[in-house]
Amino acid sequence: xxxxxxxxxxxxxxxxxxxxxxxxxxxxxxxxxxxxxxxxxxxxxxxxxxxxxxxxxxxxxxxxxxxxxxxxxxxxxxxxxxxxxxxxxxxxxxxxxxxxxxxxxxxxxxxxxxxxxxxxxxxxxxxxxxxxxxxxxxxxxxxxxxxxxxxxxxxxxxxxxxxxxxxxxxxxxxxxxxxxxxxxxxxxxxxxxxxxxxxxxxxxxxxxxxxxxxxxxxxxxxxxxxxxxxxxxxxxxxxxxxxxxxxxxxxxxxxxxxxxxxxxxxxxxxxxxxxxxxxxxxxxxxxxxxxxxxxxxxxxxxxxxxxxxxxxx
Numbered sequence: 001x002x003x004x005x006x007x008x009x010x011x012x013x014x015x016x017x018x019x020x021x022x023x024x025x026x027x028x029x030x031x032x033x034x035x036x037x038x039x040x041x042x043x044x045x046x047x048x049x050x051x052x053x054x055x056x057x058x059x060x061x062x063x064x065x066x067x068x069x070x071x072x073x074x075x076x077x078x079x080x081x082x083x084x085x086x087x088x089x090x091x092x093x094x095x096x097x098x099x100x101x102x103x104x105x106x107x108x109x110x111x112x113x114x115x116x117x118x119x120x121x122x123x124x125x126x127x128x129x130x131x132x133x134x135x136x137x138x139x140x141x142x143x144x145x146x147x148x149x150x151x152x153x154x155x156x157x158x159x160x161x162x163x164x165x166x167x168x169x170x171x172x173x174x175x176x177x178x179x180x181x182x183x184x185x186x187x188x189x190x191x192x193x194x195x196x197x198x199x200x201x202x203x204x205x206x207x208x209x210x211x212x213x214x215x216x217x218x219x220x221x222x223x224x225x226x227x228x229x230x231x232x233x234x235x236x237x238x239x240x241x242x243x244x245x246x247x248x249x250x251x252x253x254x255x256x257x258x259x260x261x262x263x264x265x266x267x268x269x270x271x272x273x274x275x276x277x278x279x280x281x282x283x284x285x286x287x288x289x290x291x292x293x294x295x296x297x298x299x300x301x302x303x304x305x306x307x308x309x310x311x312x313x
Contacts, residue, residue: 001025001246004065004107006099007075008032011115013041014235015072016057020045023053024243029068030059032075062102068110070242071103073126076116089311092116093125100129108133111245111280114142114256115238119175120304121311123256124269128313139280142256144271145171146237147230148179149254151216159212160188160202169193170254170287171216173270173300180296181213185287241276248278257281263298268305 003025005012009032016028028045032038038059046057058064065071077091096116103110112130114123123142130140148171150164157164169186173179188196197204223230244251254271262268275282289297 001069002027002029002065002067003242004029004031004068004071004103004110006031006065006071006073006103007116008034008038008041008059009074010229010231011234011238012072012074013045014231015074015115015238016041016235017045017048018235018239019242020049020055020057021052022239022243023055024239025055025070025246027055028057029064030057031062031065032059035059062106065103065106065110068107070113070245071107071110072113072115072238072242073099073103074115074238075099076122089118089121089307092122093311093313096122096125096129100126101133104130104133104135108135112140113238113241114140115234117175118307119143120256120269120271121307124258124304124308125311125313127258127269136280137258138282140258141241141276141281142269142271143175143234143237143241144256145173145175145179145254146241146271147233148175148216148219150233150237151219152181152212155212155215156186156188156193159204159208160197160200162188162200170273172254172272172287172293173297174304175256175271177217178296178300178303179217180293180300181209181216182287182289182293183209184290184293244276245278245280250275250277250282252276252285255281257284259284262301263294265298265301265305268301268308270301270304 005016008030030038030042042057042059116122119142127137127140152169153164153167157167166189170182186193256271258269273285
């Protein structure tokens with residue numbers, strides 16, 4: 001199945017590269033307003049396919065997305081010096097307003113995967129625009145906290161001395177400063193985190209939780225300070241979402257999706273655990289939260305709702 005990528009900067013190209021390495025999809029088509037960039041990225045990724053999955057990789061225009069099962073969107077404006085967040089959001093709303101109709105004209109049945117930041121707000125806007133073209137909101141999915149969840153699992157696994165594949169712990173809400181680490185629901189190999197950490201003699205103390213919360217929440221800032229942006233982690237996450245869709249896995253991810261109400265706040269788009277299948281977001285789950293986590297999730301929803309309202313969505 002064909003996968004399209006719109007926006008061929010670091011995030012878009014890393015998403016395409018991850019798909020090629022993992023053999024996800026049967027063809028990749030890269031589209032960017034800078035045609036030379038799209039061609040260069042496509043050629044570079046194509047040269048990796050003899051070492052990975054053999055598939056066609058090409059650059060094209062929106063028309064070349066015809067027949068795509070998935071279109072990833074990693075396009076968007078960067079914040080200019082002196083520009084407010086609201087100004088940036090308005091510019092990105094204008095960009096999405098042009099991109100999405102062009103995608104849907106060529107590939108009306110495609111599921112849209114959004115990676116552009118701020119991803120929850122961009123996903124809300126994208127779903128609203130796509131809905132005007134008859135696309136169900138569940139077919140527009142943001143990467144949301146899939147990367148934050150991966151960071152949480154990886155760092156917990158490192159502390160406990162186990163594989164991250166054995167750690168099950170979610171980050172909920174906004175992909176951003178108000179995200180919520182769901183400590184009360186964390187398990188390791190089907191054991192509650194507290195029990196597992198005790199048996200491993202690697203305690204999870206309040207001080208450790210505070211340190212971990214900061215490490216997960218501020219990860220992007222540290223990476224950006226060191227190299228300017230993040231792209232490998234989110235590229236891998238986007239490829240994994242695409243894999244679940246194309247293979248109809250019905251796997252559960254903390255991806256960004258539309259909600260009528262969360263903790264009494266809505267409509268809003270944020271991350272909760274959701275089944276992702278060939279239909280898109282098939283079902284969303286509301287996990288058991290303690291009082292502090294519920295309050296934090298409500299605050300996260302309020303922050304996002306305020307931003308969404310400020311740009312008229």
